[in-house]
Amino acid sequence: MSSDISYTTEEIAKMLxxxxxxxxxxxxxxxxxxxxxxxxxxxxxxxxxAYKQRAKGIxxxxxxVQTADPLHHGAALSGVRPLVVxxxxxxxxxxxxxxxxxxxxxRPLRAYVGSLDSLIAMYRGESDIVSTHxxxxxxxxxxxPYIRKLLVGFPCMVVNLLSRNAGLYVQKGNxxxxxxxxxxxxxxxxxxxxxxxxxxxVLLDEQLRLHGIRPEQLDGYEEEQTNHIGVAAKVASGDAxxxxxxxxxxxxxxxxxxxxxxxxxxxxxxxxKAENMAWIGALLDxxxxxxFRKELQTIAGYDLSRTGEVLFET
Numbered sequence: 001m002s003s004d005i006s007y008t009t010e011e012i013a014k015m016l017x018x019x020x021x022x023x024x025x026x027x028x029x030x031x032x033x034x035x036x037x038x039x040x041x042x043x044x045x046x047x048x049x050a051y052k053q054r055a056k057g058i059x060x061x062x063x064x065v066q067t068a069d070p071l072h073h074g075a076a077l078s079g080v081r082p083l084v085v086x087x088x089x090x091x092x093x094x095x096x097x098x099x100x101x102x103x104x105x106x107r108p109l110r111a112y113v114g115s116l117d118s119l120i121a122m123y124r125g126e127s128d129i130v131s132t133h134x135x136x137x138x139x140x141x142x143x144x145p146y147i148r149k150l151l152v153g154f155p156c157m158v159v160n161l162l163s164r165n166a167g168l169y170v171q172k173g174n175x176x177x178x179x180x181x182x183x184x185x186x187x188x189x190x191x192x193x194x195x196x197x198x199x200x201x202v203l204l205d206e207q208l209r210l211h212g213i214r215p216e217q218l219d220g221y222e223e224e225q226t227n228h229i230g231v232a233a234k235v236a237s238g239d240a241x242x243x244x245x246x247x248x249x250x251x252x253x254x255x256x257x258x259x260x261x262x263x264x265x266x267x268x269x270x271x272x273k274a275e276n277m278a279w280i281g282a283l284l285d286x287x288x289x290x291x292f293r294k295e296l297q298t299i300a301g302y303d304l305s306r307t308g309e310v311l312f313e314t
Contacts, residue, residue, distance in 0.1 A: 021117075158310070194245070
């Protein structure tokens with residue numbers, strides 16, 4: 001029966017031919033009721049059908065309202081606000097775990113979206129907490145130049161989550177002797193690349209621009225991987241000579257060497273709306289807590305010296 005069927009946010013996005021962030025936006029607005037099973041959000045088939053009927057202008061048959069979510073610590077669905085948290089680093093999964101325990105009245109939803117697309121989603125009102133690591137090559141500064149340009153007129157707060165090493169993945173033993181960004185100009189070099197809008201892709205494109213290297217010189221530049229591990233794995237398997245990413249992914253994949261070239265700042269961006277200030281305060285308390293920092297310290301490659309520091313406010 002349809003009452004026994006439920007869908008993930010990915011499945012709904014494919015069925016409706018919309019982005020996953022748009023699905024989260026519908027959940028945030030209360031137009032698409034959802035619940036959590038473990039780390040996964042699900043929507044019942046009946047609720048999806050009711051939404052489609054409303055979108056067509058057809059009055060749906062009223063359904064009983066569920067007042068509690070037994071799969072989410074017994075929290076009442078009424079009055080619980082979904083918050084979309086974008087980004088791909090494991091530190092965000094840890095942060096969401098702390099938010100679920102320590103921030104009343106909210107329900108975090110994870111969206112695995114790149115840095116630039118995350119900021120654009122915030123501009124559109126589709127995300128609440130954006131993680132970003134975007135290098136501005138002209139100033140050498142991370143994130144804030146992009147935030148100034150994309151969130152014009154939006155009062156916001158930028159808080160550091162962590163810093164981490166970024167650089168080049170090369171094959172084990174570095175047989176080509178690659179050592180820096182300028183080496184990407186070598187003829188015949190095979191690249192494993194990230195998707196447009198990701199921080200790693202912006203880092204690569206900025207370095208290519210600064211070093212006068214044309215993207216078309218790199219074989220494989222147009223072939224995109226959706227995460228750091230995918231890039232590192234391409235290099236480890238011998239399908240590519242080089243890729244750009246973070247140190248932690250090289251350790252996870254193994255059989256690949258990492259050349260650190262820059263320490264990137266990984267920040268959180270939040271809009272300073274009146275209705276956000278309570279949970280923003282609670283989030284800052286989590287970031288600055290000894291318990292949270294201790295858990296992040298167990299992960300190699302993180303610099304937590306500025307974690308919880310407010311870097312920029314408008």
